[in-house]
Amino acid sequence: MSEHDRRPLVAGNWKMNGLQQDGLALARAVANEMPKPGPEILICPPATLVNAIAQCVEGSSVLVGGQDCHPATSGAHTGDISAEMLVDAGATHVILGHSERRQDHGETSPDIRAKLTAAHDAGLVAIVCIGETLAERDAGQTLDILSAQLEASLTPAGDHRVTAGNTVIAYEPIWAIGTGRTPSLDDVGVAHAHIRSFLATLIAAEAGGMRLLYGGSVKPGNAEELLAIADVDGALVGGASLQAEDFCAIAAAAHS
Numbered sequence: 151m152s153e154h155d156r157r158p159l160v161a162g163n164w165k166m167n168g169l170q171q172d173g174l175a176l177a178r179a180v181a182n183e184m185p186k187p188g189p190e191i192l193i194c195p196p197a198t199l200v201n202a203i204a205q206c207v208e209g210s211s212v213l214v215g216g217q218d219c220h221p222a223t224s225g226a227h228t229g230d231i232s233a234e235m236l237v238d239a240g241a242t243h244v245i246l247g248h249s250e251r252r253q254d255h256g257e258t259s260p261d262i263r264a265k266l267t268a269a270h271d272a273g274l275v276a277i278v279c280i281g282e283t284l285a286e287r288d289a290g291q292t293l294d295i296l297s298a299q300l301e302a303s304l305t306p307a308g309d310h311r312v313t314a315g316n317t318v319i320a321y322e323p324i325w326a327i328g329t330g331r332t333p334s335l336d337d338v339g340v341a342h343a344h345i346r347s348f349l350a351t352l353i354a355a356e357a358g359g360m361r362l363l364y365g366g367s368v369k370p371g372n373a374e375e376l377l378a379i380a381d382v383d384g385a386l387v388g389g390a391s392l393q394a395e396d397f398c399a400i401a402a403a404a405h406s
């Protein structure tokens with residue numbers, strides 16, 4: 151995949167929100183109201199809804215993903231879900247390493263790397279989340295943190311290959327998630343340019359075609375300017391993905 155093939159991706163992370171009735175209604179509204187032609191659209195509902203939503207949006211341009219997977223394919227891991235189970239339920243993508251998982255479940259970048267291999271082995275496209283805390287930003291460590299997270303999460307093991315087709319990176323400053331605050335446009339541009347050039351040291355030619363999403367308080371009111379930044383190839387959207395109108399407005403701002 152070359153940089154010219156970087157079709158924008160707008161992904162909605164519903165987190166732990168959505169019961170059958172409301173979740174299906176929201177997915178249906180997104181599928182019906184999404185601008186066409188437009189960016190690639192992904193909904194990541196809670197695991198309980200992956201299969202129902204995959205069936206509900208079948209035939210539309212909306213794709214469905216999980217919010218996490220276990221590194222093993224099966225076994226004694228109570229409460230966990232394997233990548234293969236997500237595929238079986240109709241998912242094509244999985245979010246890995248979201249800061250809320252790192253915080254709530256102590257996930258580390260080496261954990262993400264193990265999950266990444268499992269996701270790819272099952273045929274899922276993985277969205278790997280990276281981002282700095284406010285303290286790290288204030289200490290001027292943002293770019294170093296991003297490099298360290300990328301290196302520890304993506305360094306290939308054995309013959310496992312990270313490619314532009316099987317992996318997407320989401321830059322999500324932790325302090326911007328759910329807070330209504332975003333970095334300056336310049337800061338987002340610097341972070342994304344850094345991610346792109348650091349990726350080149352890890353995965354060589356694949357770096358040019360890999361999609362880099364920005365996430366953290368993306369709303370209809372700021373989507374256009376964020377999505378216009380060079381090296382921003384889409385958005386990972388939390389809160390605003392729970393309203394079809396807002397999510398579709400953000401998608402409409404993602405120029406192909």
Ligand code: PEP
Pocket residue numbers: 163322326327328329330365366367368386387388389390
């Ligand atoms: C997220 O949780 O990935 C996210 C970006 O959330 P929000 O859009 O609500 O900041």
